[in-house]
Amino acid sequence: MIASALAAVSRLITGAVVEWRSDPHSAAQRIYFANHSSHLDFIVIWSALPPAQRRVTMPVAGGDYWDRGALRRYLAREVFHAVLIERRPTADAPGPSTARASLERMIVALNSGSSLIVFPEGTRSTSGEVGTFKSGLFHLARARPDAELIPVSLENLNRILPKGESLPVPMMSRVIFGPPLRSSPAEDKAAFLAGARVSLLQLRSAS
Secondary structure, three states: OHHHHHHHHHHHHHOEEEEEOOOOOOOOOEEEEEOOOOOOHHHHHHHHOOHHHHOOEEEEEEHHHHOOOHHHHHHHHHHOOOEEEOOOOOOOOOHHHHHHHHHHHHHHHHHOOOEEEEOOOOOOOOOOOOOOOOOHHHHHHHHOOOOEEEEEEEEOHHHHOOOOOOOOOOOOEEEEEOOOOOOOOOOOHHHHHHHHHHHHHHHHHHO
16 A cells, blocks of 8 residues: 555656556566666656556665665665665775675575666766666676566656755656667677667657
8 A cells, every 4th residue: 555655646746657668567577777867766667667567576776875764764675675785885895895795685686586676877867868887787687587678768857856855846757668678698798788778878869
């Protein structure tokens, strides 16, 4: 009930117009990958999914934000069932160790049968441009080659909840779910990531 209510509130605040260019009701395991400009991003994608898919889809989110405060922690863990990752290295976990641990958490979620929502840029864009993709998406795709890779274009969310703000401004937005990304198992990391980024940019240019 809480999840359904939050999904409805999210759609109301963001005025999200949702367009599917793939089967919204597919039972296939999926890795949804999207551009990143707001803390609302994963909520909007999650809310746009049909209820059956929403129940098996786990957003990947920064623990530094979503594990801070009782309400955020409750929503992340009990409602969204998010995979919380550390985005900043610490003395106990330097950069490579942090990235490896985050990737392992995502693979565990995939191996449990869940779908994921990920943001390959790794951080929010302040300009609205889609940045270079980090290597995590490549490693997830190779760990679960049977999972469908679905590009998701998000538009206008950086204006609804700009970086540094805590209250959203109701405004229209758009969510486009693209067709599954087609890639070859023999494709190297650089080519795969470039192709994934292009598939996302094509959704934005065609909208």
